[in-house]
Each structure stands twice: as structure tokens, then as C-alpha cells.
Amino acid sequence: MNKVKRSQRTAPAGWCGKRSRVLIVGCGDVARRALPWLAPRVRVWAMVRNVESAVELRRLGVRCVRADLDDPASLRRVAALATWVWHFAPPPATGDGRDPRTRRLVAALARAGRTDRLCYISTSGVYGDCAGERVPETRPLNAGSARAARRVDAESAVRRLARRGVAVSILRAPGIYGPDRLPLDRLKRADPVLHPDEDVYTNHIDAADLGRLAWGALMRARGGRTYNASDDTRLAMGDYFDRVADAFALPRPPRVTREQARARLSPMMLSFMNESRVLDNGRMKRELRVTRQRPDVDAVLAHALQTFQR
Structure with a gap:
């Protein structure tokens, strides 16, 4: 019988259970939206930097351990906690085109050698400007900013784990929105958008759905696979702002x-x-x-309106 490489395995049937462990590195908004359905199913550990974060997460059923991606020595406390890892922590906000946090x-x-599967949330900004073309995951990366270059470096770093047999999956997420993550303040300030003949295509994903996709990646992704984690909307940026303005009875932006x-x-x-692209999310749906x-x-706007009316 041919042996299956560790990085090509899918999650074993019946894996989920309270004795199973998932470590969350970067337990911010996306991960916290997933906790209500994740914590009852598996044992969740979160890496935190302060006591305040730990208190809040413990109320959500999460076990916490203090560590900091800027302190390499502290990472020994978390490296062997779980076999499955969600890496949602962003790179530093400044610096060159490297992500030292992900590298650490x-x-x-x-070194710990216990990780079996890891899902990293990157950004669709790694593609750079694509002149409004449809973009599959196979398109060469062309980061147009130091911010996006740091994400390219992070992707390269996590792929090194794949060479050690870890099933690494990468979700390239565009703009993240949700009922409380809409550009209402921008609309109220009357910040402008581009004229239609100069406008760019933009992409989004609902924050809670991104958490579900990250869980799907842990459960089903083939090792080394990258996914455009985008919803099905195809809109230019100005048209998106118009749609939000109309939904909330606000003036459309100039x-x-x-x-x-x-x-x-x-x-x-x-x-x-400065960047325009339409993400192809077919691979995400199929796999x-x-x-x-x-x-x-x-659907996001309908949910937002229901939320605000409660």
C-alpha cells in the first residue's frame, strides 16, 4: 500500500471532539466570531499578550497562554500546545518586506515538531494591481506595497512548515466586512470615491464566514493549498459604497x-x-x-440592517 504524505492528508473522520486542540495565534475579530461554535466542539487555546484579553476569552470558553510574537523565548510556551493551528496574527505595521513575527x-x-495542520489568513493584496482581471490562485504574486510584501514573506515562511510535513493552507482574504464593519463613518463624512471611468474592482468577505472558511481549511484543505477567500460579489469600489449608502438611507459619496x-x-x-482585481473563488467553493x-x-447588508434594528 502506498503511504500518503502527511501534508496531503485530510482531517480524519470524527476528529472533532473536546479532547482535540486548536491553537489560535491572533485571536482577534475573525477568530472571536468563530468561538461560539468552535469552543463547544474542540479545546481552544489562544495566545494572548495581556491579562485583559485572557479574561474576556476565558468567558468564551478559551484557555489562554501568555506569549508574544515579538518575544521569541515566550513562544516555547505555545509551540507544543496543539496539533492544529490558526495563524491570524498580522505582520508589523511598518518595516521592510519581511514578517519577523511569522518567521518566529x-x-x-x-522546533516543537507537534503541529500537524496550520491555516494562515493572508491578504489578496499579494497579487498587486491586476487591472480589473479575474484572478485565480495561480496568478504570480506582485505585491505593490511594503504592507503586501510582508504578507508574501509570511506566506513563504509558513510554506517552510509544509516541507516538514505540516499540512499548510493559506486563505487570501480581501476586505473584511460584517454588520459592524461597514464604511458608515466614511459615508457620513462624505469621503469621495473614484469617478466610474477611473474606478477599481474591490472584493470582500464576511468576517464570520472567513472564520468558517478557516475551519474548513483545517478540516479539508490539501497540504500546501492556497484559496481566494472571497464572497460572490462583483462590484467596483464606488458601486459598493453606493450600495451601502442606499441600504442605510445615507447620501451616496461624491x-x-x-x-x-x-x-x-x-x-x-x-x-x-490603486489596485483592481476580481478574485476567482471557485477553488474555495469546490474544495x-x-x-x-x-x-x-x-446578504451582508440585510444582516446588518436586522442587527441595527434589534
Whole structure:
């Protein structure tokens, strides 16, 4: 009988159980939205940097251990806690095109040698500007900013675990939205968007659905696989803002030229307006087989309106 490589295995049937362990590195908004259904099913450990975070997470059924990705010595406390890992922690906000935090985590996990499967949430920004083209996971990476380059470096780092037999999966997520993650403040400020003939395509994923996709990746992804974790909406950025404005009875944002936008918007917002792509999420649907509760912008807005009316 041919042996199956460890990195190609899928999750064994019946794996889920309270004796199973998942370590969350970067237990922020996406992971916390997953905890209500995750914590009752498996034993969840979270890496935290302070007591305040630990108190809140313990109320959600999570076991906590203090460690810091900026402190390599502290990572010895977490590296052998669980065989399955969610790595959701972002790179540093500044610096060159490297992610030292992910590099330190990978080194610690490799030394401990216990990790069997790992899911990392990256960003679709690693593709750079694609001039509005449809983008599959096979498209060459072309990071257009130091921020995106740090994510490319993080992806490369976690792939080194795959060479040690760990089943690594990477979710390339676009803009994350949800009922409390909509650009309402921007609309109220009347921040402009680009004129239609200069506009760019943008992509999104509901925050709670992203957590479900990360669980699907742990359970079903083939080792070394990358997925565009995007919903089914295809909208230019200005049209997206118009859709949100209409849903909440707010004025639509003014349309300006790219030159006018440079004088009115932050460098961060302008950087998003310099890249246009439509993510192909077919592989995600075929292989992860996750039922998304809010698969497009209309479902997200309907859920948001219900939430605000409660």
C-alpha cells in the first residue's frame, strides 16, 4: 500500500471532539466570531499578550497562554500546545518586506515538531494591481506595497512548515466586512470615491464566514493549498459604497477624479484605489465546501440592517 504524505492528508473522520486542540495565534475579530461554535466542539487555546484579553476569552470558553510574537523565548510556551493551528496574527505595521513575527512562530513550531495542520489568513493584496482581471490562485504574486510584501514573506515562511510535513493552507482574504464593519463613518463624512471611468474592482468577505472558511481549511484543505477567500460579489469600489449608502438611507459619496482623490484621501485609502482585481473563488467553493451564511453584499447588508434594528 502506498503511504500518503502527511501534508496531503485530510482531517480524519470524527476528529472533532473536546479532547482535540486548536491553537489560535491572533485571536482577534475573525477568530472571536468563530468561538461560539468552535469552543463547544474542540479545546481552544489562544495566545494572548495581556491579562485583559485572557479574561474576556476565558468567558468564551478559551484557555489562554501568555506569549508574544515579538518575544521569541515566550513562544516555547505555545509551540507544543496543539496539533492544529490558526495563524491570524498580522505582520508589523511598518518595516521592510519581511514578517519577523511569522518567521518566529514558524521557527518555534518547527522546533516543537507537534503541529500537524496550520491555516494562515493572508491578504489578496499579494497579487498587486491586476487591472480589473479575474484572478485565480495561480496568478504570480506582485505585491505593490511594503504592507503586501510582508504578507508574501509570511506566506513563504509558513510554506517552510509544509516541507516538514505540516499540512499548510493559506486563505487570501480581501476586505473584511460584517454588520459592524461597514464604511458608515466614511459615508457620513462624505469621503469621495473614484469617478466610474477611473474606478477599481474591490472584493470582500464576511468576517464570520472567513472564520468558517478557516475551519474548513483545517478540516479539508490539501497540504500546501492556497484559496481566494472571497464572497460572490462583483462590484467596483464606488458601486459598493453606493450600495451601502442606499441600504442605510445615507447620501451616496461624491465621485472625483484620481487626481482630486489624492488631495482628499489618506495614503492608505489611496493605496486600495490603486489596485483592481476580481478574485476567482471557485477553488474555495469546490474544495472547502463551506456553507457561507452571507455569500454576497446584499446578504451582508440585510444582516446588518436586522442587527441595527434589534
